[in-house]
Amino acid sequence: MERRLIVCDNLDELGRRSAELFVSLAREAVASQGRFSVALSGGDTPKALHSQLQSDAYAPRVPWSDVYVFWGDERYVPHDHPDSNYKMARATLLDQVPIPEENIFPVPTGMGDAELDADQYQETVRSFYSLNEGEQPQLDLVVLGMGEDGHTASLFPDTAALKNSSGIVVSNYVEKLDAHRVTFTVSAINQASFVVFLISGASKASALKEVLEGPHQPNRFPSQFVQPENGKLLFLVDSEAARELTAMGER
Numbered sequence: 001m002e003r004r005l006i007v008c009d010n011l012d013e014l015g016r017r018s019a020e021l022f023v024s025l026a027r028e029a030v031a032s033q034g035r036f037s038v039a040l041s042g043g044d045t046p047k048a049l050h051s052q053l054q055s056d057a058y059a060p061r062v063p064w065s066d067v068y069v070f071w072g073d074e075r076y077v078p079h080d081h082p083d084s085n086y087k088m089a090r091a092t093l094l095d096q097v098p099i100p101e102e103n104i105f106p107v108p109t110g111m112g113d114a115e116l117d118a119d120q121y122q123e124t125v126r127s128f129y130s131l132n133e134g135e136q137p138q139l140d141l142v143v144l145g146m147g148e149d150g151h152t153a154s155l156f157p158d159t160a161a162l163k164n165s166s167g168i169v170v171s172n173y174v175e176k177l178d179a180h181r182v183t184f185t186v187s188a189i190n191q192a193s194f195v196v197f198l199i200s201g202a203s204k205a206s207a208l209k210e211v212l213e214g215p216h217q218p219n220r221f222p223s224q225f226v227q228p229e230n231g232k233l234l235f236l237v238d239s240e241a242a243r244e245l246t247a248m249g250e251r
């Protein structure tokens with residue numbers, strides 16, 4: 001597994017560099033396999049990517065008709081709820097670009113049971129990738145954020161989802177949030193061709209130091225579970241988030 005660290009001066013540069021990455025991976029995937037599948041992340045940091053991607057600087061360079069969008073995780077709320085990752089992505093990106101509706105695969109949250117909706121989403125993913133039981137999808141790109149506790153997607157420290165090594169999508173009850181989530185599993189994320197973490201701000205510096213330079217303790221810092229088996233891993237961070245790191249990373 002190739003792991004790279006790029007330190008950006010600020011969030012704006014992080015947005016531009018992540019948009020460049022998205023464009024180049026999308027164009028490469030469409031040219032070689034006719035489609036580009038990506039799992040978006042929730043939270044605030046990916047908005048820097050979205051705002052660049054929907055701008056005239058990048059949107060015209062993306063083959064939107066061959067881009068297929070999933071979510072790496074979702075809060076178990078209605079799609080019109082302020083906390084919905086789907087709502088955020090539509091508002092900050094998908095409603096602003098010419099992506100066909102049929103290319104967008106939101107996590108269902110309407111059955112009133114996160115486990116049932118997770119199973120439903122798992123079947124959607126299986127069908128898209130024509131997978132047999134036990135097989136994992138190979139997304140072209142998984143976009144991730146990281147919390148101050150080192151969580152990523154909805155893989156939170158010491159939660160049940162961390163133990164699921166065979167599924168693709170699982171529900172996960174997060175006690176400290178008293179909230180149900182739906183998330184890709186570590187196994188599914190680690191099959192991706194490319195995984196990029198977008199991490200910004202001083203509040204992430206301590207966790208990022210632990211994840212990148214601390215002992216391997218993924219149950220405490222689940223971002224450490226992300227180790228693509230055959231893919232590439234990039235930590236795209238700003239200088240505030242990187243301020244406790246020993247490694248300087250690339251510029």
Ligand code: 6PG
Nearest residue numbers: 042043044045145146147152153
């Ligand atoms: C979510 C995300 C979550 C997020 C981190 C970082 O649904 O909230 O998937 O894993 O990426 O909490 O969020 P920020 O980018 O807002 O700091």
